[in-house]
Amino acid sequence: MQKVFRQFYEQPTIEVARQLLGKYLVRKHREGTTVGRIVETEAYVGPQDLACHASKGWTRRTEVMFGPPGHAYVYLIYGFYNMLNFVTEPVDHPAAVLVRAVEPVQGIELMRRRRNSQSLKSLASGPGKLCQAFAIDRSLNGTDLCGSVICIQDRGEPAPKLLATPRIGVDYAGKWKGKRLRFLVRGNGFVSRA
DNA sequence: CAAGAGATCATCT
DNA sequence: GATGATCTCTTGA
DSSP states (O other): OEEOOHHHHTSOHHHHHHHHTTOEEEEEETTEEEEEEEEEEEEEOOTTOTTSGGGGOOOTTTHHHHSOSSBEEEEEETTTEEEEEEEOSSTTOOOEEEEEEEEEEEOHHHHHHHHTOOOGGGSSSSHHHHHHHTTOOGGGTTOBTTSSSEEEEEOOOOOOOEEEEOOSSOGGGGGGTTSOOEEEETTOTTSSOO
16 A cells, blocks of 8 residues: 655656556545546657647646656546546656546445446546546646645555557557557456457 | 447647 | 547437
């Protein structure tokens, strides 16, 4: 039950994305604490990565990615859904890991209420769903992951078996669209898609 | 079950 | 003024 330190996030983005699988996302909120086991992530590795928002250069939106590692990058997509990312690598290397799915562990009733859904599998099996279940929105952009609002716990379980696939929804990214930068826990039923 | 449409808005051009 | 790192619901078989 060890909180992950900042130096974990400073590693190469792909390493962070892989090592996050099997760790626990902890979100503290006045309504209660929600916890999920991370089962799916995607790496957005830097300015040369055409699928990474930072490939467009520094903007107010991507500012957080240019800062120090171990902070949350949260943005709104399609006018509806928030996406939760963790900033990785040293200052001035803009990169992040998108957290795409978790297996609900604690605060399940709270998640059901927020998601208006009974099915355990649909509570956080996708980046938008996850943010809804964990009450994460743009107001949390820039949150320090070494604080108490959002953090990652290593509960000491051995690294799960992985599967690497192309990332979802980045068809516009040219030669980067086919790169296998999406990582899932093999055989886990809580991923957004097999 | 698969496919398609529609919802809705912050951000950047 | 265009455009998404998505999800849900409806349709039709």
